[in-house]
Amino acid sequence: MEPRYEIVINIRVPEGYAEASRFTLAGDYQEAVDLFAQLQGDGMPTSSTAIRFDLLEIKDALSTVLQTRYTILCEAGDNCKAILRETFRVLTLRPVGPY
Template structure:
């Protein structure tokens, strides 16, 4: 089974952490890491934060959290734009 990379979005709620989005960003570690590095936010994660973005590797069906950042709602909107743009480029432009 090949290695896959994801970016997951999680929201802190009164009942705990709730995942609400998951982006498959490919099988290429270098490319996936490059996309994650472009995201806006901070690595200074604390329990006061509400929005979390995880960089996850799935190998042999088992997920491993590689990195996490937290962001504001405005940064989240920008991050979704960045992820979508990068996925569009890799799926439509870089294959030719």
């Protein structure tokens, strides 16, 4: 089974983190990593970063966190916009096949 890629958004709460949203990405590993590289945020949490983006590889029901970004709210909004824009591009502009 081919792996699939997801970006999971978690919000920091007093108990740790709570999942807020999940995007299933179109495309392969390289497209997922390239998209995640475009996202704003830091690789390490700070006191002001309340939102965490995790890039997951899911294969045979096993999830592996490939990369993580910690953001503030305004960066999180921009990141969601970037994820949707890139997913739309991959799904609608990918060649369907030879004619």
